[in-house]
Amino acid sequence: MALIQLKLKVWRQPGPESKGRFKEYNTGAVSTDMSFLEMLDVVNERLTLEGEEPIAFDHDCREGICGMCGTMVNGYAHGREKSTTLCQLHLRHFKDGETIIIEPFRARAFGTIKDLIVDRGAFDRIITAGGYVSVNTGSAPDASTQTVSREAADEALDAAACIGCGACVASCPNAAAMLFTGAKVSQFALLPQGRPEREKRVLSMMRAMREAGFGNCSNERECEASCPKNISIRHIARLNQEFIRAALKE
Numbered sequence: 001m002a003l004i005q006l007k008l009k010v011w012r013q014p015g016p017e018s019k020g021r022f023k024e025y026n027t028g029a030v031s032t033d034m035s036f037l038e039m040l041d042v043v044n045e046r047l048t049l050e051g052e053e054p055i056a057f058d059h060d061c062r063e064g065i066c067g068m069c070g071t072m073v074n075g076y077a078h079g080r081e082k083s084t085t086l087c088q089l090h091l092r093h094f095k096d097g098e099t100i101i102i103e104p105f106r107a108r109a110f111g112t113i114k115d116l117i118v119d120r121g122a123f124d125r126i127i128t129a130g131g132y133v134s135v136n137t138g139s140a141p142d143a144s145t146q147t148v149s150r151e152a153a154d155e156a157l158d159a160a161a162c163i164g165c166g167a168c169v170a171s172c173p174n175a176a177a178m179l180f181t182g183a184k185v186s187q188f189a190l191l192p193q194g195r196p197e198r199e200k201r202v203l204s205m206m207r208a209m210r211e212a213g214f215g216n217c218s219n220e221r222e223c224e225a226s227c228p229k230n231i232s233i234r235h236i237a238r239l240n241q242e243f244i245r246a247a248l249k250e
Contacts, residue, residue: 002032004096008043010055011103013112016119020112022101032092036079037062037069039091056115062087064228067163070170071116072103077167077226085165085228105170108213109177122212123164123180129208130201131184133194152190159186161229168223168231174215179223181209182239183231189242199246206243 006027013020028046030039037059044054060068069086073079079089094100104112109122162183169177185202188194194201217236224233 002092003029004032004091004094005029006039006091006094007097007099009099009101010115012055012115013104014114016111016113022103030091032090034091035062035087036073036089036091037087056113056117058117059087064088065163067165070105070165070167072101072105072170074101077105077170078165078228083228083230085163088228105166107166107169107175108215109175110166110169118166120164120166122214123166123177125212126177126181126205126208127184130197130204131188133188134197135193146192148191155234156187156190158230158232159183159190159235162187162227162231163229165228167226167228169214171222171226172215172217173220173222174218176217176223177209177212177214178217178236178239179227179231179233181205182233182235182237185242186235186238189238198242199249202239202242202246203250206239 008025008027009022010025011020012023025043025047027039027043030042034042037057040055040057047054057071058068060066062069064085064087067085070078071086073086073089078084078086079093081089081093102116104110104116104118107118110118110120113119160183162180164180166180168179169175185205188201189198219233221233223236224231
């Protein structure tokens with residue numbers, strides 16, 4: 001087990017209306033086997049013992065599933081490692097004595113709540129606007145009554161892998177939520193259960209996205225590069241296709 005020491009520059013902001021600033025901390029000796037969040041836990045334990053307010057950050061499952069964790073690490077959402085959430089980022093990817101700049105996701109639609117915690121409620125409003133399927137109650141139909149091609153099933157599963165962490169928005173120079181919204185639209189549009197409401201769904205979700213203050217896609221592809229679940233920008237193309245189709249039909 002190797003030990004390293006890191007210098008942290010962490011964004012501290014007491015509340016949404018307060019001014020924030022970077023503050024420097026030393027981690028002390030930490031194991032390279034630690035995850036990034038475990039390192040923050042160690043720093044917070046020391047800050048608590050010293051009577052200082054601990055660093056506030058989002059986390060839950062710590063298994064790369066929930067999408068709660070997420071900060072900018074040296075300018076990269078979740079850090080530079082590919083297909084990795086912040087809780088899966090380990091200190092072995094950093095050098096002894098390295099300075100790490102940690103700040104919250106920056107976007108007009110993501111307001112800072114405290115320190116590294118941002119309000120992702122805009123994503124919830126997009127989902128509420130149309131990210132569901134209405135079905136009649138009763139017993140489940142037989143699996144063979146509605147055939148789904150292997151290609152469509154795989155593509156829908158790829159879209160459903162989105163955990164809503166917000167890395168796509170934080171990485172996009174326009175703070176666009178097209179990859180997130182595209183994944184949620186594709187998830188249902190590809191399957192027969194979601195097709196009856198496809199026009200209503202995409203129009204409602206696009207409207208909610210605009211009202212939240214997200215920017216427009218300009219094909220920078222930073223969203224795809226930073227996505228910890230490797231969501232493809234093909235879903236943005238499908239989102240545009242679904243939207244044009246619905247708008248013309250309306």
